Amino acid sequence: MLFKDDEVARADALAVRKDSGWYRWTHDTVDVTGADSTALLDKLLVNTVAQCNVGREKYTTMLDDSGGIIDDLMAIRLEENHWWLSTLYGPQMVRWLGEHAEGCDVAFSDITPEIDMFSVQGPRSAEVMDKLLDAPVDELKRFQIVDASIGGISVRVDRGGFTGELGYEIYCSRSDSDQILKLLRDADSRELQTLEVFVRSLPMEKGMALRQDYHHLTPFEANLGWSVHLDKKGDFVGRAALEKAQEVGPRYAFVGVEIERESYEDICQNEIVRKRGIPVGKCRQMIYGYTVGKNIGYAIVDPKRCPLGTKVTIGPNDSPAVIVAPKWC
């Protein structure tokens, strides 16, 4: 069975695109508090999070000194001096904060073990949420987070997600997980079974990437140049390297690839991309897109050699592919 023939995965994907689906998804969460918390985050993040209002979130990147992306994340402002940072690996982020927090009035910790998170996604997700919640949240704006209650259990709900659809995320205490899980299972919504669908297939179709896809690229190379405002923002980690990178131009282009064969299954991360037999880059990840009906993926390639439409091969079996824009629907 090829992935395109996996009916469980297909039903998962289509539930989110056409109806609603939910799954337990706990990105790691780092809690940051203290009088200097906003200043510290502004030093570590590319975007100016100080401009983010309480109860709102901002998508941004975190760079190392060479200007390479360590992680892309949501900075969630819960209170004036209280933030949550979403990340795919909390312990690493805590260490990075620690390296830059000397002398700051700030406290931070990885709270992933204490909180749980469920994601309800799809065009009918607002209806599902309104039935679950004690008070409706259908007025919630994108990237807004509020305190709410489900069956008398205190939760936080934000409007967002990683599928490109209307969606909501429910944060609760781990001690309440089982009760929330039961209520979700009783809700009129499909429980997704296939991790690949909600971690890779659905996001990739919409051009959303994982931390590992962007790793070591500058924001310019990751098509996130829109998030860099060197003229409006002061110093931050990676700024000097970004200024230089802007002068020199991108080393890589972050592109989409479409496999022109029935399956993609031999292609793993970092498989070599070749143009006429010459290495021109590396594949980042491949997956089957159930909405678009194609084997799709991301790659980083030599921007001069690989404009859109370039024919390439990927991996040891020379899988034929074409370079496309990294968004499919």
Next chain:
Amino acid sequence: MALKQRVDLHRGVETAFGKVIPEKEAYSFCLRTIAAFSANIFQVMRILNDDWEDRTARICETANMMNCAACSGSEGQLQQYLNAFYDEWNIPEFVDREAWIGAIWGDYGDEAEDMAGRVIQFTRNRVEKELDSCPWDIVGSEMCNMTTAMFTANFDIAAGGEHGKITNDVALNMCEARGCGDPHCRVVAERLDAFGLHHQGWLDHRGESAAPVHDTPLERRVKHAQGLRNGQYTQTFGEEHSFEWQYNWVAQMGWVWSISFPLIAIRDMEKNDGDFDRVLPIVFSTAGKNHFVDPFAREGLRAWLDIPREVGDNDPRVMGAYIGAIMGCQLVPFEWEAFDSDGVTIKVSTDDFNGRFPMAPLDEITAGYEAEWNGAVKTLVSPEWSVWIDGKDDEYQFIQIGRKIDTHMV
């Protein structure tokens, strides 16, 4: 354009005659020598125990127990151990990392050992691992079963129903290749509760999976693992480990899972005291003698090591160069004490030679190689020559290639 300042540097193992074996080739040779050593050990097992089911069940049980013991201790100690692992590989919580740590562990081990393939599905209730090739097939099907017992342990230590107990929460099935010879192997792990499955015994791992498998078509399969293909291993969560790391891992851990764990069970299979110590050198000596019975085998070795024609066929340096290449590719540090037509002496720390993974030293490495090399020198050089190891119980041991009259050669 100006000329280069010098030739690019290439990493590799330098042989006694100055030829450099490239790093990737050295790694493959290292892997093959460990697999061959393991194959010999498994032959010892088959002599001591002629019942396939009994010996398979016993090495499965031992391998499972040893994998569990590797991270035994209090609940806090186990969590510390697991956290260090998550940290090394940046494994996020959202995948239910406790539930599937066996698959994560297994995948990097497989890749390091050049069992080329992929984790083809990694979901909440099911993991499917597909192997396109396996250089370990030379060992035997007992080992295939043994790896399922290791997987089971890895699942249970992190996600078992009760701390410190083997609860076998998953069904593991080698639902494709069920032995050696079929290059394509597939292991599927499915949660018992999610699929309504029953607990398995050690010999029950050859069933079919509950849900359909995801097959990679023949023309899309790979011949080597990521390290040889792409220069590094990248696991599901994007964390990269270099080829150098992979090579080092194999040179240490390859001896543990494929030799050290089975040996615990095998030693226990002897019916009479001393059977194991008697049989082991016979098996290894025979294997050694058969290395070079064909004339082209000797010629092939000479070409591979670039042994000059001035060094004749009846010269101990031919054997010395061979042993040096094995130790070099196995990443064992050593010194040449003598290397001429009168004989060869190689000095090596006993800890380094036997303790490839320092926590699990194996005296059997010395015993096995002494017998194997003493057999090999008879056909590679001539029966006039012997290989023996002095100072086995000392800080340093000396591998000797010299003329020796042996009235009782086995």
